[in-house]
Amino acid sequence: MQRSGEVAFVDRSVDPRHELTAVMRRMQKGPNRPLLFRDVKGSDIPVITNVFGFRKTVAQSLGLAESDLLRTMVSLEAKGLPVEHVDVAPVQEVVKIGDGIDVARDLPQIVFSEHDGGAYITAGILVAPHPETGAYNASWNRCQLAGGNKLRVRMMPPQHLGRYHAEAEAQGKNLPCAIVIGAPPGLMFSAASKVPYEADELEVAGAWQGKSLRVTRCKTIPVDVPADAEIVIEGEVVAGVREDEGPFGEFTDGYVPVMKNHVFRVTAITRRRDAMYHAILAGGTEDLNLVGVPIQAEIYKKVxxxxxxxxxxxxxxxxxxxxxxxxxxxxxxxxxxxxxxxxxxxxxxxxxxxxxxxxxxxxxxxxxxxxxxxxxxxxxxxxxxxxxxxxxxxxxxxxxxxxxxxxxxxxxxxxxERRRFPGEAEIRLEDYINADHNS
Ligand SMILES: Cc1cc2nc3c(=O)[nH]c(=O)nc-3n(C[C@H](O)[C@H](O)[C@H](O)COP(=O)(O)O)c2cc1C
The missing domain is CATH 3.40.1670.10 (UbiD C-terminal domain-like)
Known part of the structure; x- marks a missing residue:
């Protein structure tokens, strides 16, 4: 995650219910810089947002020039890099397991739009191995923070995670799954991409970032997660259960009504000691870059x-x-x-x-x-x-x-042929206009 540079810091206390999003919106409609909220009411975890406000930042995060972004993403996609396993991981510096977990207390409770049906995780990447093949899928899914150890997850068909879950469910099994917040950029983009169903998205993430993704084993489920992430929520998508989820102000700028969606049972929350919680405004500049760049790359491939x-x-x-x-x-x-x-x-x-x-x-x-x-x-x-x-x-x-x-x-x-005006690029208007007419 971005820790310095262009980040704008907010030190005053901010209400996660609407106020945080209102500030984020104003930032996105203005200078569009990353924003770090250091004091979010009800939580001791700072909230980072708008990390990818510009397409140029997407390219920089992968070590690429913007003009090479699509061509390089396409050429690297098929060259997945095997993950690197590590035993000691920053994302497990703080570990909370079991009954004491309350997602309505242990994470920032951000309510984004006016009619949202509660607080949501919007920057969670759900990582799960396929029940048979073990190939990892990664996808972004909004999660409603129901409370206790329960989240509700939205998987829009034909999302691959929903297919993984359906295969586990057909055998009467829950799907072990981890929600990764603040993942390395390679994973953020492989999770937003429609890479083939059989591909391992942890390996694609490595290819895009030019080095293997460092992963560690979760504490309570047989799932590997990025060792350098900020926060991981371990658990399982429950078989045979759907609950009312929503409404939610989604990326098309309208609301998705209440629908019967999947239930996620939390078994552990692990994080860095100084973890930041990433929050994304659906349909905001950051979201449209995260969704847009993989679409552009996919179309580049075809065209x-x-x-x-x-x-x-x-x-x-x-x-x-x-x-x-x-x-x-x-x-x-x-x-x-x-x-x-x-x-x-x-x-x-x-x-x-x-x-x-x-x-x-x-x-x-x-x-x-x-x-x-x-x-x-x-x-x-x-x-x-x-x-x-x-x-x-x-x-x-x-x-x-x-x-x-x-x-x-x-x-x-x-x-x-479009007209060109010799000298236009070099002219400085202030060199021509009288000083008393400058303001
Ligand atoms: C910030 C963000 C949030 C998203 N939220 C959802 C969501 O709640 N449900 C959903 O089905 N897709 C959501 N998406 C889109 C999927 O993550 C995306 O379509 C992805 O490619 C699906 O992965 P798959 O190809 O493995 O199915 C979101 C994307 C982004 C960038």
Whole structure:
């Protein structure tokens, strides 16, 4: 976790019910820096948030330049590194086992949105070995802090963790599982990615961070967890039980209503002596980077088999759409890029392909390209019926996909050359404007 640098510190006492999130929102709408709340009412654990407010920070955390991020993530994904086992782990400096645990007391009780049905863990990575093969899955899942040793977990089908649990449940067994808070960045991104079901996500995490993930064995369950994490909640997802969970203000900026969801029974909480508790605002800048970058990488993987020169891929606005900026060599490439992206990631509902002189991260520039370069009669594709976002209660709204080719025809490239203004980049306005008109 980030401990210095750009972090903004909050020393005054902050109420975890709404006040903490309100401050976080204002930070995200302003300078968007990481925030460390040192005094959160009701808990002696400081709360860190907005660690990945910028895409550039994602790249830096993996030791990469932003311009190489997607290409490198794709090239490394299949080269998983075996984990390194250690016996003495920082995340086990403080160990609490058994009946004395109360999740409504032992962890910060953050209530995010106005109508949320209670306090939630939003930055927990659920790590579980497959009941048969032992391959590790990792995924982010919100957990409602019910109290005592109970959490309620949301797994949206077809999430892999839900499939692991279903396989254990079919044998009448609970699924041993650990919730990791403050994991090394490689694991944060493998947990957010849709790597193949059979892949071991602890090994993918190692590949992405360029060194094996250090793991240690949990104290109460047969599960390995990152030794250098901040906090680990050990336990099991219970077989044959579902309880009301929600409502929760989720990343689409609306509420998920109460649904019957899984129950997690806590057996231990271990942590660093100076642990920080990571909290993520669903749909905030940090969340959209954590969700967005793996989507961009997945789409890069698919599109690069058709288009050799991709400038970059962005998910501006929201993660159900993407913008692909290409150096188009022939007219087929824009259309193939569009179709590859629409089929390449299930959630992707809107794809815009732009030329290399359009900034895919700048929504206004992308709209400019659509308005000045797209030929609607031939450049807009509607693919009916295909589902994108599969949340049970709204999935019918998310049927059908749209692709927009906003690239200029190659034969007309000269006519579409963007104007440049020599000297513009070097000019300092203050050198030109009279001092008394500066303010
Ligand atoms: C901060 C954060 C919170 C998330 N919360 C949930 C959640 O509560 N339920 C869910 O099904 N997916 C959630 N996701 C998305 C999944 O973690 C993501 O789809 C992941 O790729 C699923 O892993 P899998 O491919 O192993 O199924 C969240 C993602 C992030 C980054």
């Amino acid at each position: 690069s088999s058709f288009v050799p020169k991709i400038r970059d891929i962005a998910t501006p606005g929201y993660v159900f759409g993407c913008v692909i900026s290409i150096d188009k060599q022939n007219e087929d490439q824009a259309k193939n890029a569009m179709l590859a992206a629409l089929g390449g990631y299930s959630w992707t509902k809107v794809v815009v392909v732009v030329d290399k002189d359009v900034d895919p991260f700048d929504a206004a520039d992308v709209l400019w390209a659509i308005q000045t370069r797209c030929t609607p009669e031939t450049g807009i594709y509607v693919v009916p019926r295909v589902p994108s976002y599969t949340r049970e209660d709204v999935r019918d709204v998310h049927r059908g996909k749209v692709g927009i080719d906003a690239t200029a025809p190659i034969v007309m490239q000269q006519l579409f």
